[in-house]
Amino acid sequence: MFEYAPAPESRDIVDIRPSYGLFINGEWVEPQGEERHKTVNPATEEVLAEVAWAGEADVDRAVQAAAKAFPVWSAMPGAERAKYLFRIARIIQERARELAVLETLDNGKPIRESRDVDLPLVAAHFFYYAGWADKLSYAGFGPDPRPLGVAGQVIPWNFPLLMLAWKIAPALACGNTVVLKPAETTPLTALAFAEICRQADLPPGVVNIVTGAGGTGAALVNHPGVDKVAFTGSTEVGRLIARSLAGTRKKLTLELGGKAANIVFEDAPLDQAVEGIVNGIFFNQGHVCCAGSRLLVQESVAADLLEALKRRLGTLRLGDPLDKNTDIGAINSAEQLAKIRELSEAGEAEGAERWSPACSIPDRGYWFPPTLFTGVAQSHRIAREEIFGPVLSVLTFRTPAEAVEKANNTPYGLSAGVWTEKGSRMLWMASRLRAGVVWSNTFNRFDPTSPFGGYKESGYGREGGRHGLEAYLAV
Numbered sequence: 121m122f123e124y125a126p127a128p129e130s131r132d133i134v135d136i137r138p139s140y141g142l143f144i145n146g147e148w149v150e151p152q153g154e155e156r157h158k159t160v161n162p163a164t165e166e167v168l169a170e171v172a173w174a175g176e177a178d179v180d181r182a183v184q185a186a187a188k189a190f191p192v193w194s195a196m197p198g199a200e201r202a203k204y205l206f207r208i209a210r211i212i213q214e215r216a217r218e219l220a221v222l223e224t225l226d227n228g229k230p231i232r233e234s235r236d237v238d239l240p241l242v243a244a245h246f247f248y249y250a251g252w253a254d255k256l257s258y259a260g261f262g263p264d265p266r267p268l269g270v271a272g273q274v275i276p277w278n279f280p281l282l283m284l285a286w287k288i289a290p291a292l293a294c295g296n297t298v299v300l301k302p303a304e305t306t307p308l309t310a311l312a313f314a315e316i317c318r319q320a321d322l323p324p325g326v327v328n329i330v331t332g333a334g335g336t337g338a339a340l341v342n343h344p345g346v347d348k349v350a351f352t353g354s355t356e357v358g359r360l361i362a363r364s365l366a367g368t369r370k371k372l373t374l375e376l377g378g379k380a381a382n383i384v385f386e387d388a389p390l391d392q393a394v395e396g397i398v399n400g401i402f403f404n405q406g407h408v409c410c411a412g413s414r415l416l417v418q419e420s421v422a423a424d425l426l427e428a429l430k431r432r433l434g435t436l437r438l439g440d441p442l443d444k445n446t447d448i449g450a451i452n453s454a455e456q457l458a459k460i461r462e463l464s465e466a467g468e469a470e471g472a473e474r475w476s477p478a479c480s481i482p483d484r485g486y487w488f489p490p491t492l493f494t495g496v497a498q499s500h501r502i503a504r505e506e507i508f509g510p511v512l513s514v515l516t517f518r519t520p521a522e523a524v525e526k527a528n529n530t531p532y533g534l535s536a537g538v539w540t541e542k543g544s545r546m547l548w549m550a551s552r553l554r555a556g557v558v559w560s561n562t563f564n565r566f567d568p569t570s571p572f573g574g575y576k577e578s579g580y581g582r583e584g585g586r587h588g589l590e591a592y593l594a595v
Contacts, residue, residue, distance in 0.1 A: 124437065124445040129231045131442065133218045136225075136308065139170045142178055142331065143314035145185035146324030152177045157304055157333070162228035163441050163450040163485040171307050174330035179299070179339040182328040186270040186297035187345050189325030194267045194295035198254030205250035205292060207320040212243045215316070219309060223281055224441045226308040228450030228486070229404050231442050238282050241566060245285040245584075248568035249293040252589060256294060259586050261595040267295035268371055268594055269347030272340040275310075276353045277303035277452050278407035278508075284310055286583050287350050288327060294592040296348065297326050301340055304333040305453050338364075346370060348592060352409070355506075355532075355577045373581030373591045375409065375573060377506040378534030381527035382412030382563060383549065385520075386421045388539035392561065394428050397512070400537060400563035402436065402490050405449055406510040407456075409578075410535035412563050414503060415492075415514045416523055422516050426494065433490050434477040448510060451486040460488050460509035467493050467502035472513070498529055506532070520545065524552045533575030537563040556582075 139156070141148045155173040160166060174182070193201070212219065219242075220234035227234075256265050271291045275283035280302055291298050302310035310329050317327045330336055334357070341349050341361055348371045351361055355376040365372050382400050384393045400412025417425050441449035451457040468474050472493040481487045492512040496503050502513045517523040527536055536555040538546055550558040556574040559565060566572070571587035573579060581591050 126440075127444040128440060129221055129224075129442045129444060131221055131225060134221045134225065136169050136222070140307070140311050140331070141172050142174055142182070143311065143327075143329040144178070144182045145328065146318065146322070149181075151175065157331075159226060159305060159307060161225050162452050163482070165484050168225060169308065171311070171331045173304075173332035174336045174339075176339045179330055179336060179343060182299045182330050183270055183272070183340075183343050183345040185325040185328055186299050189323055190267075190269055190297045193297055193323060193326050196295070198256060201292060201295065202250040202253035204320055204322055205246050205253060205289065208316060208322070209243045209246035209250060211316050211319055212239070212246065216243070219281060219312060221442070222312055223309050224449070226306050227277065227280060228441055228452050229407075230446040230449045232444055232446070233404060238279060241568070242281050242285040245289045245568045249289040252290075252586075253293040256589065256593070259589050261590055261593050265294070265593040265595055268592060269296060270345055271296045271298050271348040271350060271592065272343065272346035273298060273300040273350045274337045274340065274353065275300065275302055277306040278404060278409070280306040281309040281313065283352050284313060286352075286588075290583070290588045291348075291592045292326065294589055296592050299328045299330060299340055299346070301330050301332060301337050304331070307331045341365070348372075350591065351375070358579060371591065373573075373583065374579035375581070375583060376534075376577060376579040377532055378409045378411065378574065378578050379414060379504065379506055379530045379532045380410055380412045380535040380537070380555065381414045381416050381553075382537040383523050383527060383539065384415070384417045384421070384425060385538075385540040385545065386418040387541045388561070389541070390421065390425055390428055393425065393539040394432050396537065396539065396561070396563045397429060398432055398436070401512045402448060402510050403564055405451055405488070407452060407508055408564065410557065410564065411508075412535075412537050413507060413512060414527075415512055416517050416526055417514065418523075419516045419518050426514065429492070430475065430477070433492070436477065436479075436490055438479045438487065438489060439482065448490055451488050451509065454486055456508065457486040457488060460507055460511060463502055463505060463507045464491060464511055467496070467500060467513070470497075470500045470502075472496045472500055472502060498526060504530065520549065524549065528552075528554050531577040534578035535559070535574075
């Protein structure tokens with residue numbers, strides 16, 4: 121196979137400050153405490169910036185600012201709110217290259233994904249919900265739907281800017297104000313978004329961004345001035361939030377973990393299925409809640425599919441995330457890398473056979489090669505627990521009924537994929553799979569007009585589409 125010459129994207133387009141404060145009431149403010157955190161480039165372990173961590177008093181300031189801004193923002197005609205959302209969307213498009221590089225530096229994902237997937241979807245969500253801002257009475261939630269108030273939003277590190285857009289765009293379109301806490305390892309694009317809000321002349325207090333770790337998130341979720349909580353992250357933290365809010369007046373949506381089944385039938389186009397499998401689990405280093413981490417393949421084609429899949433994995437390029445040729449970037453943090461290694465070692469210890477293509481691992485940074493396990497039993501940890509990394513567990517089935525049974529044999533229910541040329545079989549499977557999203561002959565396809573969310577331990581509520589408005593309206 122020929123070698124690709126390096127094609128690095130320049131990082132000179134990004135101007136990262138040495139230190140960041142909190143964004144409250146339209147201004148940069150210093151926290152009342154002195155705790156700060158270094159955010160690092162996971163590909164090089166280089167310190168990018170120091171970021172303030174907000175305490176309870178800082179969160180209180182942010183919530184009060186959002187509450188003060190709410191009467192004016194919610195009373196504004198929807199068409200006026202839409203102008204701000206359109207303006208934000210256009211600025212995101214104008215600054216897309218800068219934001220993509222910043223996301224890759226802070227997160228570790230390949231620049232091709234930041235540039236070609238994340239940023240277009242971020243802008244698309246703001247454009248889409250800008251269109252809804254003056255049409256809420258036609259959304260199907262009553263003739264005069266009203267906003268809830270202050271939305272407290274906590275987002276994860278795998279899609280930092282995209283998850284921000286998923287949460288902030290519908291909240292603002294409905295007339296709510298926002299206090300958002302980004303993940304502690306990936307705060308930089310959220311802080312860049314704060315500057316975009318200022319550039320768009322968004323009224324002070326409508327969007328507030330407080331950085332920090334779990335304590336900051338807990339202070340936000342439990343603040344009495346918050347009317348709505350939206351959380352994307354681990355199932356364990358989701359359970360804690362649900363318990364803490366039980367019996368309160370607060371509205372809650374949770375988008376949690378997943379262990380999605382990607383199901384390949386014998387009549388599926390194998391080459392197309394292989395591409396879908398690779399996209400399903402190795403996109404974003406497997407740091408995807410809806411990743412197709414369990415491959416269920418019909419026995420009659422299992423050998424052929426695995427041969428083609430291994431051949432394809434041998435062509436994936438692991439390395440510098442800023443190189444436009446890179447397919448597999450860096451794992452986001454040392455803690456996440458340790459978890460991936462632990463579960464992979466457990467897979468071997470339980471008797472599954474591990475395979476990875478030959479690839480060189482950089483000396484610095486957090487890296488894990490694309491890996492697949494065969495001989496996996498449903499009782500194995502790698503088949504049950506969310507690894508959140510580039511690790512695929514392969515199981516086989518004989519009949520559609522067996523495929524459904526194995527696919528549903530999980531506490532999660534976020535997504536699934538089905539590969540078959542028969543439309544009737546596709547519909548039969550989709551009606552029986554307990555998953556919020558079922559993809560047909562594709563995987564990891566997202567659109568702002570389409571709702572997304574899960575069942576069981578994958579959470580509840582929907583984000584995206586018309587359905588995503590309901591979580592931010594008093595209906």
